[in-house]
Amino acid sequence: MDLGELTRSALSSLHTHKVRSLLTLLGIIIGVTTLVGVASVISGLNAYVADRVIQLSPDVFVVTKFGIIRSREEFLDALKRPDIDYRDLDILTKRLSTAEAVAGDVTTRAPVRNRGRRLADVQVHGTTANYGGILNLDIESGRYFSEADAEAGRAVAVIGWDVKDELFPTVDPIGRDLLVGDTSFRIIGLVAQQGRTLGQNQDNQVWVPMNAFRRGWGRRNSVDVLIKARGGVAAVNHAVEEVRAMLRALRHTPFRDPDPFGIVTAETLQELWRQISTASFMFALLVSGVSLGVGGVVIANIMLVSVVERTREIGVRLAVGARKRDIRRQFLLEAAILSSGGGVIGIGMGSLIAFLVQGPLGFPARVTWQVLVIGLALSTVVGMVAGYFPARAESNLTVVDALRDET
Structure with a gap:
């Protein structure tokens, strides 16, 4: 029998047993849907993290009280560390020989108001004048505050896009007053719309000079210190x-004790994310593998039932001259059609799920051709392997045994 005739025979058999064929598809569909959906979300998230979340330039690093926390124990230990205070910031700014620029950032949350309009919970940053330049904040209009503004602690503010939309929806906010907590600030700049990062709103923020922040909220918050290395990326480690x-000298830290502070570089953030995304992908692969394995077992069992039910048909075909390899090929082709069909449906469903969840997640999914090929190839291979053994067993029957069968 040629391939066309085998294909027609296989499709006719599958059409005759629609419910059985559908049940056979389910395991494959679930496995491929999981693989494509999760892999597409992770791929999109990787690109998004590289583009938006890891905002540090390669030559910039941050000194914080907490650093990167990987466990509850690390968090509890970090709570015991002393705050990085304004004195630390001042010393680092004046003494670091390897720094091109040093900026400070201290944060709190507060309500902001303008006449009858109010935002209940806005992130407020108290920063030095060079903070915006180090982080490359995109100023839509106006300006970031100057060194003179920062030194004098002037009551000026730069606002995020949502603050403008909510409190100044129909007017230019530049030059207008804004009440942050209980302190009035004059708006001098507007940051371009940034959107959401991993579900967190980046436009719901206000930046004020650090000295003005200290007057309004005191000294109780730990300072994050942003440092731009002199000499570019190659000088970061130095x-x-x-x-x-x-900092260890300032804190009189014993030689063998760990650092009582955290240092975060772009490289450490990227490495942390690689570990997270790899672990997530491996988990998705495990779940997909289990689903595909279950689908393979289902295919094997249903194919076994199918070939047993058709034993007399096989005997008749052998009696009129069909070759054993034709019998084997037909059943393998049925398994391949089922599994690849399940793979195609799974690819479609996985892609659809990835598209639907990108809105709530706040970042775009990326359906890559590599994932689609892997999903289709895995489903087809699983189906072929699962269908091979029943097909081989039945094709080895003799004509007499097959015709004698009463099933």
Whole structure:
């Protein structure tokens, strides 16, 4: 029998047993849907993290009280660390020889108001004047505050897009007053719309000079110190070591004790994300593998039932001259059609799910051709392997045994 005739025979058999064929598809569909959906979300998230979340330039790093926390124990230990205070910021700013620029950032949350309009919970940053330049904040209109504004602690503010939309929906906010907590600030700048990062609103923020922040909210918050290395990316490690040595000396940290502070570089953020995304993908692969394995077992069992039910048909075909390999090929083709069909449906459903969840997640999914090929190939291979053994067993029957069968 040629391939066309085998295909027609296989499709006719599958059409005759619609419910059985549908049940056979389910395991494959679930497995491929899981693989494509999760892999597409992770792929999109990787690109999004690289583009939006890891906003540090390669030559910039941050010194914080907490650093990167990977466990509850690390968090509890970090709580015991002393705050990084304004004195630390001042010393690092004046003494670091490896730094091109040093900026400070201290945050709190507060309501903001303009006449009858109010936002109940806005992130307020108290920063030095060079903070916006180090992080490359995109100023839509107006300006970031100057060194003179920062030194004098002037009551000026730069606002995020949502603050403008909610409190100044129909007017230009530049030059207008805004009440942040209980303190009035004059708006001098508007940051371009940034959107959401991993579900967190980046436009619901206000930036004020650090000295003005200290008047309004005191000194109780730990300071994050942003450092731009002198000499670019190649000089980052040298700058990190100078910061470590200086802060350990300021805190009189014993030689063998761990750092009582955290240092976060773009490289450490990228490595952390690689670990998270790899673990997530492996988990998705495991779930998909289990689903595909279950689908393979279902295919094997249903194919076994199918070939047993058709034993007399096989005997008749053998009696009129069909070859054993034709019998085997037909059943393998049925398994391949079922599994690849399930793979195609799974690819479609996985892609649809990835598209639907990108809105709530706040970042675009990426359905890559590599994932589609892997999903289709895995489903087809699983189906072929699962269908091979029943097909082989039945094709080895003799004509007499097959015709004698009473099923």
